[in-house]
Amino acid sequence: MTALAINNLTVELPAVARRPLVADVTLQVGAGEVVGLVGESGSGKSVTARAALGLFPPSAQVTGSVRVAGTEVVGLTGQALRRLRAEQVAMVFQDPRASINPLRRVGDFLTEALRANRGWSKAKALTRAVELLTEVGIAQPGVAVRKYPHQFSGGMLQRVMIASALAVEPVLLLADEPTTALDVTTQAEILATLLSAQAERAMAMLFVTHDLELAATICDRIAVMYAGRIVEEQPAQRLFDAPQHPYTRGLLTATPKLPAGGDAASSDVAPLVPVAGRPLSLAENPAGCAFAPRCPIVVDDCAAATPVTRVRDGASVACHRADELIGRDA
Amino acid sequence: MTAASATPGLIRRRVGRLRTGALGGWLNIVALAVLTVFVLAAVFADVVSPVGPNDVSLSDTLAPISGEHLLGADQSGRDTLSRLIYGARGSLLGPLAVVAGSTLLGTAFGVWAAWRGGVVDWLISRSTEVVFAFPGLLLAILAVAMIGPGLTAPVVAMVIAYTPYIARLSRSAALQEAAKPYIAAYRVQGFSSLTIVARHLVPNIVPLLLAQSTLNFGYALLDLAALSYLGFGVQPPTPDWGTMIRENQQAVLEGVWQPSLVPGVCIVLVVVAFTTLGEAIADRVARRDVP
Amino acid sequence: MSLQVAGLSKRYGPLLAVDDVTFTVEDGGALGLVGESGSGKTTTARIIAGLERADAGTVMVDGADRAGPARGRGQRLNRARQIQMVFQDPYLSLDPRLTTTEALGEIVALHEPGSRHSRRHRVAELLDQVGLGQREAAALPRQLSGGQRQRVAIARTLAARPRLLILDEAVAALDVSIQAQILNLLIDLRRQTGIGYLFVSHDLAVVRYVTEQVAVMHSGRIVEQGATHEVLARPQHAYTRLLLASVPRRGWDPAAVSRARRDLHDTTSDKETV
Numbered sequence: 089m090t091a092l093a094i095n096n097l098t099v100e101l102p103a104v105a106r107r108p109l110v111a112d113v114t115l116q117v118g119a120g121e122v123v124g125l126v127g128e129s130g131s132g133k134s135v136t137a138r139a140a141l142g143l144f145p146p147s148a149q150v151t152g153s154v155r156v157a158g159t160e161v162v163g164l165t166g167q168a169l170r171r172l173r174a175e176q177v178a179m180v181f182q183d184p185r186a187s188i189n190p191l192r193r194v195g196d197f198l199t200e201a202l203r204a205n206r207g208w209s210k211a212k213a214l215t216r217a218v219e220l221l222t223e224v225g226i227a228q229p230g231v232a233v234r235k236y237p238h239q240f241s242g243g244m245l246q247r248v249m250i251a252s253a254l255a256v257e258p259v260l261l262l263a264d265e266p267t268t269a270l271d272v273t274t275q276a277e278i279l280a281t282l283l284s285a286q287a288e289r290a291m292a293m294l295f296v297t298h299d300l301e302l303a304a305t306i307c308d309r310i311a312v313m314y315a316g317r318i319v320e321e322q323p324a325q326r327l328f329d330a331p332q333h334p335y336t337r338g339l340l341t342a343t344p345k346l347p348a349g350g351d352a353a354s355s356d357v358a359p360l361v362p363v364a365g366r367p368l369s370l371a372e373n374p375a376g377c378a379f380a381p382r383c384p385i386v387v388d389d390c391a392a393a394t395p396v397t398r399v400r401d402g403a404s405v406a407c408h409r410a411d412e413l414i415g416r417d418a
Numbered sequence: 419m420t421a422a423s424a425t426p427g428l429i430r431r432r433v434g435r436l437r438t439g440a441l442g443g444w445l446n447i448v449a450l451a452v453l454t455v456f457v458l459a460a461v462f463a464d465v466v467s468p469v470g471p472n473d474v475s476l477s478d479t480l481a482p483i484s485g486e487h488l489l490g491a492d493q494s495g496r497d498t499l500s501r502l503i504y505g506a507r508g509s510l511l512g513p514l515a516v517v518a519g520s521t522l523l524g525t526a527f528g529v530w531a532a533w534r535g536g537v538v539d540w541l542i543s544r545s546t547e548v549v550f551a552f553p554g555l556l557l558a559i560l561a562v563a564m565i566g567p568g569l570t571a572p573v574v575a576m577v578i579a580y581t582p583y584i585a586r587l588s589r590s591a592a593l594q595e596a597a598k599p600y601i602a603a604y605r606v607q608g609f610s611s612l613t614i615v616a617r618h619l620v621p622n623i624v625p626l627l628l629a630q631s632t633l634n635f636g637y638a639l640l641d642l643a644a645l646s647y648l649g650f651g652v653q654p655p656t657p658d659w660g661t662m663i664r665e666n667q668q669a670v671l672e673g674v675w676q677p678s679l680v681p682g683v684c685i686v687l688v689v690v691a692f693t694t695l696g697e698a699i700a701d702r703v704a705r706r707d708v709p
Numbered sequence: 710m711s712l713q714v715a716g717l718s719k720r721y722g723p724l725l726a727v728d729d730v731t732f733t734v735e736d737g738g739a740l741g742l743v744g745e746s747g748s749g750k751t752t753t754a755r756i757i758a759g760l761e762r763a764d765a766g767t768v769m770v771d772g773a774d775r776a777g778p779a780r781g782r783g784q785r786l787n788r789a790r791q792i793q794m795v796f797q798d799p800y801l802s803l804d805p806r807l808t809t810t811e812a813l814g815e816i817v818a819l820h821e822p823g824s825r826h827s828r829r830h831r832v833a834e835l836l837d838q839v840g841l842g843q844r845e846a847a848a849l850p851r852q853l854s855g856g857q858r859q860r861v862a863i864a865r866t867l868a869a870r871p872r873l874l875i876l877d878e879a880v881a882a883l884d885v886s887i888q889a890q891i892l893n894l895l896i897d898l899r900r901q902t903g904i905g906y907l908f909v910s911h912d913l914a915v916v917r918y919v920t921e922q923v924a925v926m927h928s929g930r931i932v933e934q935g936a937t938h939e940v941l942a943r944p945q946h947a948y949t950r951l952l953l954a955s956v957p958r959r960g961w962d963p964a965a966v967s968r969a970r971r972d973l974h975d976t977t978s979d980k981e982t983v
Contacts, residue, residue, distance in 0.1 A: 128884035276966035342889035362889035599796035608789030
C-alpha cells in the first residue's frame with residue numbers, strides 16, 4: 089500500500105496570503121521509498137509535509153486528499169487524529185532544541201508517548217527507549233536517559249528526536265530539514281542514522297529540504313516545488329542528469345559546487361549562474377506560471393495560463409515548454 | 419532564516435489576530451471611550467461640574483440620587499458628582515506623573531545598565547533589587563514625612579517604587595536589542611554609543627515600554643487612591659477619589675452607599691480601561707516581533 | 710591596505726575560543742575563514758571588526774594596531790573606513806524602523822557630510838552599486854526579501870568606502886537561487902572597487918567562488934591555510950579532508966563520512982560527547 093498519497097491538495101489562507109500556500113499538489117510515497125521534497129522559502133514544502141500529520145495552519149482552507157496508509161487525513165479530528173500521530177506518522181524537525189521540553193529528562197520525553205499511547209509499563213518503555221537510543225548511535229544510552237536536553241549537542245539531540253520518531257513505529261517518517269541547523273560534518277552522521285533506520289524498517293520517508301544536491305544523494309525520487317506547486321518530479325538520478333523544468337535547471341546552476349576531479353588543480357572557477365529575480369511572496373498571485381517572471385525561456389503563453397503537469401517516461405513537469413524540453417539533454 | 423521558517427511565522431501571526439479579533443477591537447474602543455470621558459471631565463471640570471466641589475449645603479446631607487444631586491451628596495452635603503469631576507484631576511494627574519517619571523528614570527537606568535554592562539550593570543541591578551524589596555507603603559510614609567502631605571509625596575514615592583519595574587523590563591529588552599546585528603553594524607560604522615542608543619536602540623524598545631507604562635497607569639492610580647484613602651495623599655477638603663471613599667465610609671455603615679461607592683466604581687472603570695489598552699498594546703508588540 | 714592578524718587569542722571562561730590565530734589579507738585580496746560552529750571563526754571576525762576585545766595578539770592595518778578600544782571620534786571613523794562587516798541574518802541586521810534610503814543616508818551623513826544634494830547623490834550611487842531600485846529604496850526592511858535586505862546591508866557597508874569587508878556567513882541564510890546573485894554581486898564589487906574580503910563561512914564550496922586564499926579553523930586554531938584551489942585539491946589536514954568529504958555530492962556516502970568523523974574525533978579531543 090502507498091504510505092502517503094496526496095491528491096490535488098490545495099491549502100489556502102485567504103486572510104494572510106493572496107496565493108495558495110500549496111496549490112494542486114499530487115505526490116506519492118511508497119513503502120520503503122525515500123522521496124525528496126525540495127524548494128526554497130515559501131515554496132510550500134513544509135506545509136505539504138505537515139499535511140501528512142493532519143497539521144494545517146489555523147483557519148486554513150484545505151481541499152483535496154491526503155491519505156496515510158489508506159486513511160484520509162484531511163478533516164480528521166480528535167481521537168482519530170491523535171491515533172494517526174501516535175501510530176502512523178512521525179516527524180523530525182529542523183531545530184531539535186525547539187521541539188523538546190527543556191525541563192524534562194530525555195528518558196521521560198522518550199517514554200511518555202509509549203506509556204500514554206500503548207499503555208506500557210514504565211520499565212518496558214524505558215527498555216525500549218534505551219534500545220532506540222542505541223540504534224541512533226548514542227553512547228551509554230542508560231546514562232543518556234537521565235540527562236536533560238541542554239546536556240546534549242545539537243547533533244546528539246537530533247538523534248534523540250529521531251529515536252522518539254522511531255518509537256512511534258511509523259509507516260511514514262517526515263523529515264523537515266533535519267540537518268539544516270547542524271554543522272556540516274554532523275549532517276552526514278544524522279543522515280546515515282536516518283537512512284539506516286529507514287532501510288531496516290522499510291519505512292517510507294518524505295525528506296523536506298532546500299538543498300537539491302543533498303536530496304539527490306539520499307532520495308530515490310525528488311519533487312521540486314516552486315510557489316506552492318510541484319513543478320517537476322523525477323527519479324533522483326535523472327533529475328540531476330536531465331532536469332526538465334527551467335527552475336530545476338536554475339537551481340542546479342546556481343548551487344556552488346566543489347571542484348570535480350579534473351578541474352581541481354586549476355584556480356579558475358566557472359561562475360555561478362543565478363536564477364534572476366526573487367521568489368514570489370505570499371502577497372503576489374500573478375496569472376499563469378508563477379516562475380515566468382524569472383524564467384530564461386519564457387514565452388507569451390506562460391503568463392496566460394497555469395501550466396498543466398505532463399507525465400512522460402516517469403518524469404512529470406509543469407511547464408508550457410515541456411514538450412520541447414523533455415528528452416532534451418540538460 | 420532558511421526555507422522552513424516562513425510558514426510557522428505566518429501561522430503564529432494568524433493565531434495572534436484571531437485571539438484579538440472583533441471582541442478585542444470592540445473592548446479597546448469602549449476602554450478608549452471611558453478614558454476620553456474622564457479626561458474631558460477633568461479638563462473641563464469648571465464647565466461641566468454642576469456646582470463647586472466644596473460647596474456645602476447642610477440641608478442636603480447624604481441626599482439620595484435626585485434631579486438636584488445626580489449622584490447624591492455626602493456627609494457635609496457636598497454634591498458627589500461635582501466632587502467626582504474635580505477629583506478626576508488629581509486622580510488622573512497623579513498616575514500620569516508617576517508613569518512619566520518612572521518610565522523616564524527606569525528606561526535611562528535599564529538601558530544604561532544593559533549597554534555598559536560590568537560594574538554599572540551590577541550596581542543598577544542590585545539597587546533595583548533593594549528598591550523592589552522595600553515596601554511601597556513605607557516609602558510613601560517616608561516621603562510624606564520629608565515632603566509633607568499633598569499629592570507630591572505619594573507621587574515621588576510611587577515613582578521610586580515603579581522605576582525598578584521599568585528598569586528591569588527595559589534592561590532585558592535593551593540587552594536583547596543590543597545583541598541584534600544591526601546594532602553591531604552601527605558600532606562598526608563608527609557611530610558613538612550615545613547616538614546608537616538614542617537613535618536606534620531606545621526607539622525600538624519604545625512600543626514595549628509603552629505597553630508596560632499603560633498598564634502601570636492603572637496600577638499607579640490604584641496605589642495613589644489607596645494612599646489617599648489612608649490619608650497620605652491629597653488632603654481634605656481637596657476632592658480626590660481615594661479621599662472621597664474614606665470621607666464617606668461612615669455613611670456606608672449607615673446604609674448610604676453612593677458617596678463612597680461612586681468614586682470606587684470610577685477607579686475600577688479607569689483601571690480596567692488602562693489594563694485593557696495596555697494588554698492590547700502588548701499584544702501588538704508581541705506580534706510585531708514575529709518575522 | 711593589508712590586514713595582518715597575529716597571535717590572536719580569546720578565552721570565554723574555560724573555552725579557548727580563539728587560539729593563537731595568525732593570518733594576512735593582502736591589499737585587495739580575499740581570504741576565506743572556514744570552520745564549523747564553535748571553531749572560533751566568527752569570534753575572530755568580530756575581534757577584527759572591533760566588536761570584541763582579544764585577550765592577546767594584534768590586528769595591524771597599515772602598520773597600526775586596531776585591537777584596542779578606539780580613542781575619540783576621529784579614530785572611530787577612521788577604523789570604520791578601514792574595515793566594515795556584513796552579518797549573517799538579513800532579518801536582524803537592519804534597523805526595522807528605517808527605510809533603505811534613511812538607513813543609507815544616515816551613514817553617508819556620518820562619513821561624508823557635505824550638502825543634502827551630494828548626500829542624496831551618494832545614496833543613489835550606493836543603491837546602484839548593489840542593484841537596488843526605486844521600490845527597494847523607499848521600503849522598510851520587512852517589505853524586502855532576504856536577498857534584497859542583504860543587498861541593503863552590503864550597500865550600508867560600502868557607504869564608508871572601506872578597504873576591507875568582513876562577510877560573516879553573509880550568504881548562509883539565503884535561498885540558493887538568491888545566494889548565487891549575492892555571490893556574483895560580491896565578485897563584481899571586488900573587481901570594480903579593489904576592495905578586500907575576509908569571507909567567513911562554513912561552506913567550502915561557497916568560499917571557492919569568492920576567495921583566492923583560505924584558512925581552515927577547528928577548535929579555535931587555524932589547522933591549514935593556503936591557496937583556495939590548492940587546499941581544495943590537496944587538503945593536508947585530516948579535518949580539512951573531513952570538511953570536504955562532508956559536502957553532499959553525487960555518489961556521496963554519509964555513512965562513510967560519519968566513520969571518518971569518528972576516527973578524527975578519536976585522535977583529537979571529542980567535544981561532542983553526550
